[in-house]
Amino acid sequence: xxxPSAKLGNRQEKLTKQKKMNDKNRFGEIDVIELFRKxxxxxxxxxxxxxxxxxxxxxxxxSKPKVYTAEMTLAPxxxxxxxxSGSLGDMASSFGIDFSGxxxxxxxxxxxxxxxxxxxxxxLKLFDVKVRLMETNESKSxxxxxxxxxxxxxxxxxxxxxxxxFKKEPAPQQKGGExxxxxxxxxxxxxxxxxxxxxxxxxxxxxxxxxxxxxxxDPLVAAIMTxxxxxxxxxxxxxYRTKKARKDLEYYTKLYLESHEQYKQAQLVYASYSDxxxxxxxxxxxxxxxxxxxxxxxxxxxxxxMASQYQTARAKVQESTPAFTIIQRPTMPYKASSTPRSLxxxxxxxxxxxxxxxxxxxxxKMMSARKR
Numbered sequence: 001x002x003x004p005s006a007k008l009g010n011r012q013e014k015l016t017k018q019k020k021m022n023d024k025n026r027f028g029e030i031d032v033i034e035l036f037r038k039x040x041x042x043x044x045x046x047x048x049x050x051x052x053x054x055x056x057x058x059x060x061x062x063s064k065p066k067v068y069t070a071e072m073t074l075a076p077x078x079x080x081x082x083x084x085s086g087s088l089g090d091m092a093s094s095f096g097i098d099f100s101g102x103x104x105x106x107x108x109x110x111x112x113x114x115x116x117x118x119x120x121x122x123x124l125k126l127f128d129v130k131v132r133l134m135e136t137n138e139s140k141s142x143x144x145x146x147x148x149x150x151x152x153x154x155x156x157x158x159x160x161x162x163x164x165x166f167k168k169e170p171a172p173q174q175k176g177g178e179x180x181x182x183x184x185x186x187x188x189x190x191x192x193x194x195x196x197x198x199x200x201x202x203x204x205x206x207x208x209x210x211x212x213x214x215x216x217x218d219p220l221v222a223a224i225m226t227x228x229x230x231x232x233x234x235x236x237x238x239x240y241r242t243k244k245a246r247k248d249l250e251y252y253t254k255l256y257l258e259s260h261e262q263y264k265q266a267q268l269v270y271a272s273y274s275d276x277x278x279x280x281x282x283x284x285x286x287x288x289x290x291x292x293x294x295x296x297x298x299x300x301x302x303x304x305x306m307a308s309q310y311q312t313a314r315a316k317v318q319e320s321t322p323a324f325t326i327i328q329r330p331t332m333p334y335k336a337s338s339t340p341r342s343l344x345x346x347x348x349x350x351x352x353x354x355x356x357x358x359x360x361x362x363x364x365k366m367m368s369a370r371k372r
Contacts, residue, residue, distance in 0.1 A: 039357045049356035050349055057348025061341035063153040068219040069337035070226040072330040073211050076110060077323040108240050110208050114201040116236060123192050124179050129228050134220035143191060150217055219332045226330035234324050245320040249313040256310040263299040270296045
């Protein structure tokens with residue numbers, strides 16, 4: 001037989017479980033409505049929170065400067081493999097799979113163009129780019145524009161002031177105005193980070209279409225820098241693709257000029273000897289003249305070979321030069337790409353509502369629990 005105490009314990013356990021389930025159901029059905037009623041019961045406090053956070057949102061929105069982004073689109077020339085491999089590559093690209101990296105022997109392909117644009121070696125060359133401001137039409141270097149014309153919100157100024165107050169380190173001095181990539185100053189490093197954050201480069205793996213963008217507080221500067229990025233990137237890729245061909249051209253140019261000079265010298269020696277010994281009939285003079293003529297002919301043959309190699313090397317440079325098709329040129333944007341100020345204010349209003357709800361629901365309970 002079952003002990004009465006055991007039955008009583010089982011009954012209490014069932015009641016406890018049922019009570020917990022009822023509490024859970026009640027929390028899931030009623031608690032949200034009750035919480036909303038608690039918050040709306042104190043409308044004055046809610047209005048105060050919303051008003052305070054709205055004022056903060058207006059201050060933040062007005063302190064944050066507008067940023068404009070200019071974009072341009074180009075398509076690089078791709079070496080397509082013929083036959084079955086090319087067909088498989090085209091089919092794979094339609095599903096977002098890129099086989100070009102396995103077929104290409106180039107170390108710099110479109111997928112790493114964003115890495116090239118973000119490198120310090122590339123960014124340092126942008127310091128001296130001449131830009132023109134939209135309002136004043138004033139022309140200055142890009143670094144001067146960043147240092148004098150760029151506005152920053154007050155929290156960034158406070159952060160820089162605090163950093164300068166507690167951390168004072170002398171910047172390394174450099175001779176001349178050029179930046180040393182191995183030893184950048186604090187200012188140069190900050191400028192590199194600022195420019196790196198303003199550059200955008202997206203590569204479509206299916207079509208290999210490249211979208212380059214640049215963000216700045218001046219829309220005309222953004223358009224100028226976007227065009228500069230496109231030209232510098234094309235020059236960088238062209239220099240890489242034609243590096244070996246240009247070295248070969250330089251080598252064959254040297255051989256061509258040397259062979260031409262040697263042929264001229266041999267021709268001059270042969271002509272001088274023939275003029276000086278024109279009336280002589282001795283065989284040794286004739287043999288010497290024939291030897292000089294044969295040597296001149298050898299120099300001429302070498303000269304013609306080097307001329308052919310020189311022309312081939314020039315054609316190879318032109319053949320190795322990649323072609324870029326510009327689909328959309330950069331234009332000055334008229335609409336800011338930064339977060340709209342109205343959206344910032346709305347976000348702060350939502351924060352105010354959440355802060356009021358937190359205080360009404362949990363804040364007071366926590367304060368009363370601490371007092372106890």
